[in-house]
Amino acid sequence: MSAISATGLLKPALVQIAREIDASFDALxxxxxxxxxxxxxxxxYAAIGGGKRMRPLLLAATAGLFGADRTSAIxxxxxxxxxxxxxxxxxxxxxxxxxxxxxxxPTVHKAFDEATAVLAGDAxxxxxxxxxxxxxxxxxxxxxxxxxxxxxxASGMDGMAGGQMMxxxxxxxxxxxxxxxxxxxxKTGALLGAAVEMGxxxxxxxxxxxxxxxxxxxxxxxxxxxADDLLDAEGDExxxxxxxxxxAAAGKETFLSLLGAERAREQARMLVDQAIAHxxxxxxxxxxxxxxxxxxxxxxx
Amino acid sequence: MSAISATGLLKPALVQIAREIDASFDALxxxxxxxxxxxxxxxxYAAIGGGKRMRPLLLAATAGLFGADRTSAIxxxxxxxxxxxxxxxxxxxxxxxxxxxxxxxPTVHKAFDEATAVLAGDAxxxxxxxxxxxxxxxxxxxxxxxxxxxxxxASGMDGMAGGQMMxxxxxxxxxxxxxxxxxxxxKTGALLGAAVEMGxxxxxxxxxxxxxxxxxxxxxxxxxxxADDLLDAEGDExxxxxxxxxxAAAGKETFLSLLGAERAREQARMLVDQAIAHxxxxxxxxxxxxxxxxxxxxxxx
Numbered sequence: 300m301s302a303i304s305a306t307g308l309l310k311p312a313l314v315q316i317a318r319e320i321d322a323s324f325d326a327l328x329x330x331x332x333x334x335x336x337x338x339x340x341x342x343x344y345a346a347i348g349g350g351k352r353m354r355p356l357l358l359a360a361t362a363g364l365f366g367a368d369r370t371s372a373i374x375x376x377x378x379x380x381x382x383x384x385x386x387x388x389x390x391x392x393x394x395x396x397x398x399x400x401x402x403x404x405p406t407v408h409k410a411f412d413e414a415t416a417v418l419a420g421d422a423x424x425x426x427x428x429x430x431x432x433x434x435x436x437x438x439x440x441x442x443x444x445x446x447x448x449x450x451x452x453a454s455g456m457d458g459m460a461g462g463q464m465m466x467x468x469x470x471x472x473x474x475x476x477x478x479x480x481x482x483x484x485x486k487t488g489a490l491l492g493a494a495v496e497m498g499x500x501x502x503x504x505x506x507x508x509x510x511x512x513x514x515x516x517x518x519x520x521x522x523x524x525x526a527d528d529l530l531d532a533e534g535d536e537x538x539x540x541x542x543x544x545x546x547a548a549a550g551k552e553t554f555l556s557l558l559g560a561e562r563a564r565e566q567a568r569m570l571v572d573q574a575i576a577h578x579x580x581x582x583x584x585x586x587x588x589x590x591x592x593x594x595x596x597x598x599x600x
Numbered sequence: 601m602s603a604i605s606a607t608g609l610l611k612p613a614l615v616q617i618a619r620e621i622d623a624s625f626d627a628l629x630x631x632x633x634x635x636x637x638x639x640x641x642x643x644x645y646a647a648i649g650g651g652k653r654m655r656p657l658l659l660a661a662t663a664g665l666f667g668a669d670r671t672s673a674i675x676x677x678x679x680x681x682x683x684x685x686x687x688x689x690x691x692x693x694x695x696x697x698x699x700x701x702x703x704x705x706p707t708v709h710k711a712f713d714e715a716t717a718v719l720a721g722d723a724x725x726x727x728x729x730x731x732x733x734x735x736x737x738x739x740x741x742x743x744x745x746x747x748x749x750x751x752x753x754a755s756g757m758d759g760m761a762g763g764q765m766m767x768x769x770x771x772x773x774x775x776x777x778x779x780x781x782x783x784x785x786x787k788t789g790a791l792l793g794a795a796v797e798m799g800x801x802x803x804x805x806x807x808x809x810x811x812x813x814x815x816x817x818x819x820x821x822x823x824x825x826x827a828d829d830l831l832d833a834e835g836d837e838x839x840x841x842x843x844x845x846x847x848a849a850a851g852k853e854t855f856l857s858l859l860g861a862e863r864a865r866e867q868a869r870m871l872v873d874q875a876i877a878h879x880x881x882x883x884x885x886x887x888x889x890x891x892x893x894x895x896x897x898x899x900x901x
Contacts, residue, residue: 331762334779335786338757338765389722394714413695417718418764421690421725425756428729432749441741447748448733455726456639461632463719464639478635485636 309590316356316376321347323377327430341411341419342426346384349402349540351598353523353591354379354494360587361498361512374436375446375497378427382454383490385423388416390463396545403540424454437501445500453493462486466551474552480521483554487527488520511577518574519592525567526596528555538599567596610891617657617677622648624678628731642712642720643727647685650703650841652901654824654892655680655795661888662799662813675737676747676798679728683755684791686724689717691764697846704841725755738802746801754794763787767852775853781822784855788828789821812878819875820893826868827897829856839900868897 324346330336355376362372391398391406392413398406408416430436431446452458462485469482495516499509528546532555536543546553555563574592578585625647631637656677663673692699692707693714699707709717731737732747753759763786770783796817800810829847833856837844847854856864875893879886 331757333782334766334769334775335757335762337769338762342757386722389718392718394718414768415765417690417693417695418761418768421687421721422757422761422765424722424725425752425759425761428748428752429756432745432752440745444733444741444745444748447729447745451726451729451733455730456632456636456643456723458726460719460723460726461636461639464716464723465635467715467719468635468638474635481634 308587309594312356312360312587312590313351316352316359319373320352320355320377320380323373324380327377328426337411337415338418338422341407341415342423344410345388345407345419346381346423349404350380350384351600352376352380354383354490357491357494357516357588357591358498358501360591361495362501364498364581364584364588365502365504367498367501367503371437371501372498374430375501376494378430378446379450379490379494379497381423381427381430382450382459385420385427386454386459386463388420388423392416395467398542400541403537442500442503446497449493449496449500453489453496458485458489458493459487462489469551470549476554476557479552479554479557483521483524484517487524488517491520491523492516511580514577515574515588515592518570518577519595522567522570522574522592523595525554525563525570526598528553529560529563529567530599531555532560534599540600564596571596609888610895613657613661613888613891614652617653617660620674621653621656621678621681624674625681628678629727638712638716639719639723642708642716643724645711646689646708646720647682647724650705651681651685652899653677653681655684655791658792658795658817658889658892659799659802661892662796663802665799665882665885665889666803666805668799668802668804672738672802673799675731676802677795679731679747680751680791680795680798682724682728682731683751683760686721686728687755687760687764689721689724693717696768699843701842704838743801743804747798750794750797750801754790754797759786759790759794760788763790770852771850777855777858780853780855780858784822784825785818788825789818792821792824793817812881815878816875816889816893819871819878820896823868823871823875823893824896826855826864826871827899829854830861830864830868831900832856833861835900841901865897872897 324343328339328343328346330339358376358379359369359372387401388407390396391401392408399409400406407419427450428447431450432443436446437443454460462482465482466486474482492513495512496509499512530539531543531546534543558566571592575589578588625644629640629644629647631640659677659680660673688702689708691697692702693709700710701707708720728751729748732751733744737747738744755761763783766783767787775783793814796813797810800813831840832844832847835844859867872893876890879889
């Protein structure tokens with residue numbers, strides 16, 4: 300699929316980042332010891348012990364490229380993962396996708412209740428910006444504010460929330476390939492792009508030097524979504540840990556419905572090759588990012 | 601009620617801040633011209649043309665005390681109001697307070713739908729941090745990050761969201777006065793306190809000098825909530841623009857249920873006097889803050 304052979308960096312990196320992000324949520328979300336504990340428990344239930352931690356992994360791999368310290372990368376990774384987790388909690392609500400399972404366990408509104416799920420999402424949303432704005436994040440206020448700005452933009456109406464709205468509207472009309480691409484760039488691509496961008500900020504890479512990394516992020520973002528569409532159509536529910544076959548049931552146009560499975564798969568492979576090509580002026584220090592790009596379309600969940 | 605006579609600053613200030621905040625939301629929330637417009641319309645519907653704008657007013661009045669420029673105060677005021685508005689949208693949801701009217705018009709989930717209401721809240725939440733982190737907010741990254749930090753802390757689990765959780769739990773058990781006070785300090789007090797704090801940040805008041813203003817904010821925060829309890833019990837639904845008599849129906853303990861109307865009213869008056877006393881070393885430049893404190897318990901909505 301790609302000219303570069305796997306160097307086996309990915310598997311230990313996935314294990315390590317999962318352990319670090321769990322430990323970070325555990326430390327940063329202590330129980331309050333009062334009537335708020337139901338909220339903190341719901342936040343911890345959703346945040347700890349689930350998910351691939353793809354965004355923290357991308358963030359830390361990019362930060363590592365420029366020798367940024369790991370502690371900062373994990374803190375910023377915890378913030379971006381908190382945004383991702385909040386969006387899943389709200390997406391799973393009965394009025395949204397009405398999902399009962401996530402990461403192989405009941406969704407937050409099933410395990411707790413709807414009101415607690417709404418609040419846990421809101422509190423994780425605020426938590427992300429608390430973590431990034433805390434002086435413990437970085438001694439440099441400019442680094443902190445750039446992290447905040449990147450994450451807020453990627454999660455708001457010009458990013459994830461805007462993409463979610465388009466996704467709801469997609470059930471009403473037939474979107475063309477251009478509109479589906481735009482939808483996915485906002486819904487998933489913006490936050491994956493923010494992960495890479497935040498890594499570059501921690502690495503103190505000047506804005507002028509970020510073009511190749513942004514190209515990499517854009518390409519893996521689309522490949523990620525095509526892989527998600529394929530997983531939804533062809534994957535195993537148990538491995539995925541959530542309900543599948545939802546796009547077709549909702550009558551939504553996706554990359555898969557518009558391109559067919561074969562062309563969609565081909566397109567994803569092409570995007571991964573293109574993503575890796577963006578990294579050509581980096582040496583072996585970018586091998587983890589290359590492996591992540593390949594993993595994006597090979598995962599089973 | 602207070603030794604200081606009204607100087608008539610409040611009425612024009614309320615009119616002016618309402619106009620400025622509406623204009624600011626209008627400018628900062630343009631329609632996208634694509635399938636996200638239902639989301640932007642819901643955000644605009646909730647944000648423009650309603651509410652007393654108490655938090656922006658407090659922020660701008662405090663910033664004005666130190667000669668901070670009005671444009672920055674209005675931007676920061678728009679951000680804190682966006683947080684307040686998002687919390688109202690989510691509070692009004694069927695799984696939360698299930699309210700049909702807000703500011704005299706149908707709530708967002710009634711005027712649009714539940715999914716759009718969840719997303720509009722989420723998008724306004726992100727919007728607040730986009731506005732504060734934008735270089736247009738302040739040329740000084742330290743000012744911007746302190747604004748972000750103050751607002752994120754006041755709206756998360758150690759602030760508004762935590763208070764909301766306690767409020768839900770309040771329906772299950774009988775809270776004592778101490779617990780109700782703590783609940784209200786988090787649920788309403790934290791964000792009112794953040795308004796004053798953000799004004800002080802824009803005014804570049806060192807942290808050491810903020811104690812009297814924090815005392816002022818804490819006292820008006822509690823007075824505000826007692827006044828809200830009295831309004832809920834005795835107010836006019838039409839003037840309030842929302843459903844009332846909800847606390848008693850939910851069986852929640854409030855300042856009113858615990859103290860009785862007469863002592864609650866007396867307590868609110870005492871808190872206002874105390875709030876004004878915190879401003880004693882300021883001259884007439886703090887008259888607007890003094891009038892706001894009195895208005896807190898005299899309003900009819």
